[in-house]
Amino acid sequence: MLRLLPPDLDLDRHLAAHPPTFSRFHSDELVHLLHLVSAIPATNRKMAEKLDLQLGYVHLSSTRLREWLPNYHEYLQYAVDTNLLETDNHFVVPRDGDVGKCRGYRFAARFRKGWDVPLVDGPSCRIVWLKDAAVMRRLNRVRLKQSKLTKQIRQDYSHLLEWLDPKTTPLRIRQEEALRFIAQERDRVRRDPSLRKPKRKPGPNGEVVFKDPEEQYDQRFTSVAKLVERDLNTVLDAKVGRLHTTLTNMSGKLRPFVYAEGYGQLVAIDLKNSQPFLANLLLNPSFYSPFTKGRKGGRVPLTLQKEGLKVWEEMKKRKNKHSYITLLRIVQRTGNDDIEKFREWTASGEFYTNVQQALNSQGEQVPFERDDIKVMLFEVLFSRNSTKSMAKTAFAELFPTVAKVFRTLKVKDHSILPRLLQLLEAHLFLRVITKRIHQRCPHIPLFTVHDSVVTPVEYADYVERIMKQELTKWVGQSPQFTRSFWGLTQLSKVAGVAAAIGPAVEFYSICLKLRLDGFSTQNQ
Structure with missing residues (x-):
């Protein structure tokens, strides 16, 4: 079981210089605790986006820590006392519906890397391996x-x-090419800061906050490491039924390096x-209509009978219990x-x-670009009704009834609409489409990335046919799909880009391989 630590931390030397004085100490438990400070922002993009506002402190939940390490506080105190970690020492107990706050931890300054660190210094994390079988079994139980x-x-x-399943999954990643590529990407952005992309959320004063290439590199490095270990990190979102895995969390730029051993090239049908x-x-x-009549039934609402009813119950709690009656009247007019x-535009695939x-065509002074339309839809679906913008106004002028339906759904709670759409997506892709394919052809490998199904290319036509049949039946409109191929086709392009970078990337690649400390062989 691999874990991530700062590259300059020699933990064995540190323990020899600062022997722990508390009982029930195990080095693997300390490694995993330190790993959380490295890995949480590297695997959780939402957390990573908040780190700037938290001065780099990662909030560690005492409730979750206690599940696998009853004396976690002794380990954290040891790490702070011996200058492994720093803490904000700020804890807020949740009261009266207010969100609390866990204590934050970050590595000491000598282990942290910043923007000005030279590229050839290598990654800001390194691989170590847990060795104790009992510790690994306990961590697996808690993770499950x-x-x-x-x-x-x-x-x-x-x-x-x-x-x-880590024991049987055919998923693999072309390790050397992937590591070379993410090194090249970080180098490219560091040399030209104008290539940095903005984060989804603005800063505290509304300013644009840009993604840190070091942070992006760590996230991609972690994804490569997980796939090498065949750790798909499967988690079910209980609120909307989405299935999160290493594939769904990894950067789309890494997916071309992923393949299924023993099968043809993978293709994502989106x-x-x-x-x-x-x-x-x-x-x-x-x-x-079934909800207004006080009974269950009807083909389309079956998607809400279990998971979806939770959403409606929340609407009732928030004094929005009659919204579905209003919605029925709106759409029946x-x-x-x-x-x-x-309906026509969404079914065409060219919405x-x-x-x-x-x-x-309305003669706007500033023409809308395609990305502007996606931002518009994002605001329409996810922002509060009280939020006003030119994009929302333009959408309402084009689709007044649709905009009214969306606004009604978001009365009292603007999260209802996006959660409802995610719930429908999860139900159709995870419990309808892929289940039907498996029942008929259980030998077909199936992976999902939310609104797409990934399968070997030899099964793509059949999988797409089932997707089209089920979505047409449930939504009432015939869908359109795009295919993106993972693996061999894109690797030639990546290799060409890497070659253009020159010797620096080749040298960095060698450094990476050395730092992996037997990345592949130790996992045999």
Whole structure:
């Protein structure tokens, strides 16, 4: 079981210089605790985006720590006392609905890397391996519990989980090419800061915050490490039913290096403009009618009978219990021509292009770009009703009834709409489409990345046919798909880019291989 530590931390030497004085100490437990400070921001993008606001402190939940390490506080105190970690020593108990705060920890300054560190210094994390079997068994038990994969869930999702089992999964990654590529990417962005992409959330004063290439490198390095160890890190989001894995969390730029051993090239079959397409369900009167009649039934609302009812219950708690009656009246009104237009454009697979052309034809002074349309939809779906913007106004003028449905769903709680769309996506892809494929052809490897199904290319036509049949049946519109190929096709392009960088990347690649300390061989 691999873990990540700062490259300059020689833990054996540190323990020899500062022997722990408390009982029940085990070096592997300390390694895992330190690993959390490195790995949480490297594997959790939301956490990584908050680190700037938290001065780099990673908040560690005492409740979660206690599940696998009852005397965790002694380890943390030892790490702080011996200058391994620093703490903000700030803890807030949650009261009266207010969110609390866990204590934050970060590595001491001598172990932290910044923007000005030379490239050839290597990655800001290195691989170490846990050795104690008892510690690893305990961590696996806790991880299984925290992943929310109960016995019932493992049965419901067995058609996907069997392909994600570390012992049997065929998923692999082309390690050397992937490491060379992420080194080249970090070098490229460091040389030209204008290439840095903005984070989704602005800073405390509304300013644009850009992604740190060091941070991006660590996240990608961690994904490579996990796939080398065949750790798919499967977690079920209990709120919306989404299945999160190493594949869903990794950068899209790394996916071309992923392949399935013993099969042909992998291909991801993506639903085009998926969120607008699935939103067609919310414009269907039969989606709401069973709830207004106080009974269960009807084909479309079956998707809400278990997971979805949780969403409606929350709407009731937030004094929004009659919103579905209002929604039914809105979508049943005659003359809703914009709903039909919305359906046609989403079914064509060219929703963003059509919206862009429609808005630009109105003679706007500043033409809308395709990315502007995606930002517009993001604001329409995810922002609060009280938030005003030109993008939301433009969407409402183009689709007044659709915009009204979205606003009604977000009354009292703006998270209802995105959660509902994610819940529908998860149900259709995880419990309908892939389950039907598995029942008919259990030998077909299936992996999901939210609104796409990944399978070897030899099965792609069959998988896409089933996807089209089920989505047409449930949504009422025929979908369109795109295919993105992983593996061999893209590797030639990456190799060409790496060669253009020159000797610096080759040297860095050698450094990486040396730092891996038997990255492949120790896992045999």
